[in-house]
Amino acid sequence: MSAIHEQxxxxxxQQVLQRLIGHFNxxxxxxxxxxxxxxxxxxxxMEQVGDYKVLVAxxxxxxxxxxxxxxxxxxxxxxxxxxxxxxxxxATLRHAGMTQASLDTLQRGYGRLFFHDDPRVELLxxxxxxxxPFNHQRPASALGLELSQRNRLMVGHxxxxxxxxxxxxxxxxxxxxxxxxxxxxxxxxxxxxxxDSGRKQSQFLAWLKKxxxxxxxxxxxxxxxxxxxxxxRMDEWSNxxxxxxxxxxxxxxxxxxxxxxxxxxxxxxxxLLENIEPLDSSLLNDFMAYAADPLGFHFSNPMYANPLxxxxxxxxxxxxxxxxxxxxxxxxxxxxxxxxxxxxxIPEQLLAQAATREGRALASAYAQQFFGVxxxxxxxxxFSPFIHHGERLEGYLRQCxxxxxxxxxxxxxxxxxxxxADLLQQWVVDTSGLSLQLLQHLYRQRPSPLxxxxxxxxxxxxxxxxxxxxQAFQLFGR
Numbered sequence: 040m041s042a043i044h045e046q047x048x049x050x051x052x053q054q055v056l057q058r059l060i061g062h063f064n065x066x067x068x069x070x071x072x073x074x075x076x077x078x079x080x081x082x083x084x085m086e087q088v089g090d091y092k093v094l095v096a097x098x099x100x101x102x103x104x105x106x107x108x109x110x111x112x113x114x115x116x117x118x119x120x121x122x123x124x125x126x127x128x129x130a131t132l133r134h135a136g137m138t139q140a141s142l143d144t145l146q147r148g149y150g151r152l153f154f155h156d157d158p159r160v161e162l163l164x165x166x167x168x169x170x171x172p173f174n175h176q177r178p179a180s181a182l183g184l185e186l187s188q189r190n191r192l193m194v195g196h197x198x199x200x201x202x203x204x205x206x207x208x209x210x211x212x213x214x215x216x217x218x219x220x221x222x223x224x225x226x227x228x229x230x231x232x233x234x235d236s237g238r239k240q241s242q243f244l245a246w247l248k249k250x251x252x253x254x255x256x257x258x259x260x261x262x263x264x265x266x267x268x269x270x271x272r273m274d275e276w277s278n279x280x281x282x283x284x285x286x287x288x289x290x291x292x293x294x295x296x297x298x299x300x301x302x303x304x305x306x307x308x309x310x311l312l313e314n315i316e317p318l319d320s321s322l323l324n325d326f327m328a329y330a331a332d333p334l335g336f337h338f339s340n341p342m343y344a345n346p347l348x349x350x351x352x353x354x355x356x357x358x359x360x361x362x363x364x365x366x367x368x369x370x371x372x373x374x375x376x377x378x379x380x381x382x383x384x385i386p387e388q389l390l391a392q393a394a395t396r397e398g399r400a401l402a403s404a405y406a407q408q409f410f411g412v413x414x415x416x417x418x419x420x421x422f423s424p425f426i427h428h429g430e431r432l433e434g435y436l437r438q439c440x441x442x443x444x445x446x447x448x449x450x451x452x453x454x455x456x457x458x459x460a461d462l463l464q465q466w467v468v469d470t471s472g473l474s475l476q477l478l479q480h481l482y483r484q485r486p487s488p489l490x491x492x493x494x495x496x497x498x499x500x501x502x503x504x505x506x507x508x509x510q511a512f513q514l515f516g517r
Contacts, residue, residue: 062325099137130217131173133164165220191208194284285480333347346390
């Protein structure tokens with residue numbers, strides 16, 4: 040870089056910082072100074088800060104977006120006071136529920152913060168356990184989407200149609216692998232910065248523990264000795280869960296994450312945001328041009344992580360399992376979730392539409408687009424007719440496919456692995472969305488013993504005191 044070009048870029052970054060600071064109120068200016076102090080201390084002093092690299096996980100939500108803007112202001116402020124400033128790595132988990140609108144919001148924010156031409160900033164994305172440069176126009180991995188679809192269907196069947204487990208487990212269980220990869224990639228980082236609260240982290244860890252326990256895993260007592268150890272334990276829970284879920288059909292990847300800094304630091308800033316409401320902030324709304332996506336997956340609240348699909352599944356559940364109207368089931372979810380969804384600024388029009396025929400069509404199309412699941416496969420999942428030797432198969436056929444009742448004995452033969460007509464084999468595969476081998480595996484399985492506890496667990500944890508481990512490690516970006 041020539042001296043003239045470097046001088047020009049320095050001027051540009053100064054202008055970006057001035058515009059950023061112009062959107063700060065008094066509380067935000069105080070938070071900025073405290074954040075700068077924490078980073079400098081963690082780095083070992085201003086002389087060392089130029090060699091220090093921090094990570095922020097950007098899930099596309101308001102807290103991680105706000106945290107990112109605050110970090111950028113800190114980075115550029117230090118650059119104006121010292122010869123060098125800290126390095127910033129921003130990483131996003133590309134999962135099946137991430138919409139194009141969410142990706143566009145990320146890209147727009149990165150542009151406003153002038154990230155793309157700054158060598159001090161590294162923008163990454165993890166898609167199907169592969170770390171790559173962030174590109175909001177890159178199509179999602181077809182293999183990753185296929186795997187996610189299969190995981191959700193298998194989880195749904197083995198948890199007897201548990202809505203939250205079906206929609207959340209696959210994304211949450213990916214986080215251990217995600218954090219290991221983005222903290223160790225290309226020399227690693229020194230610290231993780233997060234604005235998420237200890238309460239949210241306690242919900243997340245409780246969810247993972249329940250999932251691991253439901254798979255029969257033994258949870259070690261005590262907390263991990265390091266942040267790296269926590270990520271590794273999360274990944275172990277995930278692998279154990281899927282190993283139990285798939286049995287002999289489980290294939291474990293051999294590209295486990297290695298490298299990175301052994302003593303990974305954590306810089307929490309949730310306390311700095313206590314008097315700041317990001318969604319009401321000029322910094323987020325005006326400077327970052329942040330736009331919440333009502334269809335996007337919300338990491339920090341498993342109770343209502345994906346409201347449109349949750350309302351849809353509740354409607355299907357009412358219609359098919361309880362002999363009620365679809366609209367009544369979907370509306371009951373919207374009423375139950377009203378306060379939480381209002382806080383997330385979900386448009387009232389979308390909520391009102393959820394319990395209508397148009398809302399059902401929208402949700403069905405959304406499920407097909409992002410999860411590759413037809414409505415018929417969702418209904419099949421809610422019945423979970425194949426587990427425990429097909430004990431619910433007759434009821435499922437009677438309710439949803441009465442014309443197939445005559446084939447009930449043959450369907451049992453298929454699920455037992457005995458010879459049967461090709462047309463019937465194809466029918467059961469098309470109806471469920473799963474391969475014949477996995478259906479036969481489900482036939483031999485009992486329902487997950489903690490299937491009914493996920494929702495209750497999330498509700499209880501929301502009102503409990505966060506454990507020390509949760510207060511120490513706030514991991515995910517919302």
